[in-house]
Amino acid sequence: GQQVMQIPQYQHVQEGEDFTTYCNSSTTLSNIQWYKQRPGGHPVFLIQLVKSGEVKKQKRLTFQFGEAKKNSSLHITATQTTDVGTYFCAGITNNNAGNMLTFGGGTRLMVKP
Amino acid sequence: NAGVTQTPKFQVLKTGQSMTLQCAQDMNHEYMSWYRQDPGMGLRLIHYSVGAGITDQGEVPNGYNVSRSTTEDFPLRLLSAAPSQTSVYFCASSSGGLGEQFFGPGTRLTVL
Numbered sequence: 001g002q003q004v005m006q007i008p009q010y011q012h013v014q015e016g017e018d019f020t021t022y023c024n025s026s027t028t029l030s031n032i033q034w035y036k037q038r039p040g041g042h043p044v045f046l047i048q049l050v051k052s053g054e055v056k057k058q059k060r061l062t063f064q065f066g067e068a069k070k071n072s073s074l075h076i077t078a079t080q081t082t083d084v085g086t087y088f089c090a091g092i093t094n095n096n097a098g099n100m101l102t103f104g105g106g107t108r109l110m111v112k113p
Numbered sequence: 114n115a116g117v118t119q120t121p122k123f124q125v126l127k128t129g130q131s132m133t134l135q136c137a138q139d140m141n142h143e144y145m146s147w148y149r150q151d152p153g154m155g156l157r158l159i160h161y162s163v164g165a166g167i168t169d170q171g172e173v174p175n176g177y178n179v180s181r182s183t184t185e186d187f188p189l190r191l192l193s194a195a196p197s198q199t200s201v202y203f204c205a206s207s208s209g210g211l212g213e214q215f216f217g218p219g220t221r222l223t224v225l
Contacts, residue, residue, distance in 0.1 A: 009153060033213070042203060042216040043156065088155060092211050100171055101211050103148075103156040 003027060003093045006104030014112050019079050021107035023072040023089035030092050032065055032072040033101070038085045046074075079111050114139050117217035119204050125223045126194040134189040134220050136204030142215070144207040145187040146171070147179065149200040150219075156203065162187055163210065194224045 049065035158171030
């Protein structure tokens with residue numbers, strides 16, 4: 001089954017409101033990556049977190065990696081219509097096929113102007 | 114640089130037909146991979162390659178074959194298309210293995 005889970009699956013916000021998506025893994029991750037996919041587009045890399053408890057900021061976006069390296073979050077302050085899209089987290093997991101980058105199911109963000 | 118390119122952009126197949134989805138990158142990346150994207154399922158890894166001549170299975174490899182004869186190209190072959198293979202297929206490449214992935218624009222495949 002899916003080892004990297006994301007919640008919520010969908011989120012509607014009014015422009016200017018904040019938004020947070022959460023990523024949880026059943027196993028410890030060596031790192032966590034975040035991607036954004038605009039409607040009709042392809043995933044685009046945003047950031048990678050490696051250290052336990054790491055926090056990184058990109059303008060209005062704040063990324064956190066949990067102390068146990070099993071969870072992560074992406075927080076957007078004061079959303080804009082340009083933030084619309086699906087946000088995916090991805091972590092390195094290990095199964096019978098070896099190490100691979102496993103994506104969460106994504107959180108689709110819709111922003112009402 | 115064109116980055117990662119994929120052809121075709123759209124394809125409709127009948128059940129049982131075979132076809133090859135093309136993927137190429139001009140960034141001299143060693144690591145390439147194929148994902149399929151289905152609603153609510155995120156991106157699931159089909160096959161990957163760590164370099165020319167080397168391929169391995171991902172999470173959902175059944176019904177698909179790959180080969181990696183050159184660093185640049187990583188085609189995905191559907192042997193006998195099934196409706197369950199209706200999906201959007203993304204190719205990705207990376208210079209650092211499981212680091213930042215660069216995705217192609219995708220191929221939207223419908224199997225009737």
